[in-house]
Amino acid sequence: MKCLSTIVSLCAALFAGGCAIAPGPSPDLGAARAAAPAPADDRLFRALGGHAGIEALSESFVRELAADEITRAFFARTDITRFHRLIQEQLCAESGGGCTYTGESMRVAHAGLGIERRDMNAVVEALMRAMDEQELPIATQNAVLALHAPKRRDVLGE
């Protein structure tokens, strides 16, 4: 854990503002919603409860990440407001809600953080707990997990 916090502090010092997500353009979510056309398949977006559901899920997720001993260290110096917004954009975009994700690629966003498998596993479990809190049906939860699973190699920098 000492190693992790050292990495996080170093990283935070270098970027002086955002670690998990480096500073970048930050248009508001409403503009992103309006800009992108709604895709044909928005079943997952609707299953998640639309924008309101995704906002609630993201809040739970951020709360779980902050509560977990392992994941907390990675987010200590993160701009949580921006992270929260990007999580919503990404969930909305990938579930067919018609949003545009304005953050960095997963590979860039997680580069240099020294994320190990156990850290990634802890993030996935935090997401699972968040989805449980939102009482999402198991098939919806599985669809969200399946969306994110292929990103693992990018997150780990492999």
Added chain:
Amino acid sequence: MKLAPLLPCIALLPGLAAAQGITPASGGSRLLATGGGTAFEGAAGGGLVPWAVLSGYGDRGEASATAFGSVVRVDDYALDVIGASVSIDNRVELSVAKQRLDIDSVAPGETLEQSVIGMKLRLGGELVYDTGPQWALGVQLKSTDTFDVPQAVGAAADEGVDVYLSASKLWLHGLFGRSTFLNGTVRATRANQTGLLGFGTTGDTRYRAVGEVSAGVFLNRRWVVGAEYRQKPDRLAAFREDDWRDVFVGWFPNKHVSVIAAFADLGSIAGQDEQRGAYLSVELAR
């Protein structure tokens, strides 16, 4: 070669892992149920089939240990198994199992006992996250401790080595939106009734290739239902040997306990046909 002297080596493994800087995490970080249960030969798997997953929940840089006990009660026989395993770095699994088959109903007062030392190496792939399957290569060093009966019915040797290749894959959003698991195992073996009736016959000690399959659907994160099929050689002249199959329910209340209950059809064993009954296995992990 008797395997019993090797058993204490297994006990030294956690110390070895600690010396390598690998610390046993509290349960390990891999996702719930990804360690499977323990198959009756000691390897992480279902009831009858070893899977490509490694026991416990340790990922890279973590170690885990499990202990298990299984009971099988079919029409004329009772099989009891106990064992343990250690997995290191989500790379290598070492296991030991002791099987005891009560054959009192066909040979009064007799039991058949076998020890199995298993080693499994994850070759590559990741069960949950990768598009392709997780692969593992395993060996099982089997030693029949009670050779009188196997010898009397034509078995050639009291010990043998099984080698198997397994591929396991979990589709998170599978059938009906449920996480869906599939495992295929190919095994090279000389065993009669998995070794409980010895290895080879006096005229035939060649290896046979057999196929084994497990499939399951997770109703939620803690409960899985599935089925298994295990092909077996059939070459003892005295007794017919059938393929094995089961339908199972798995329960993973947390990362420290897993329970597999099954209805197994073990076919004909030592002259007694239609051996069907209950299978229950409990695994503790840390």
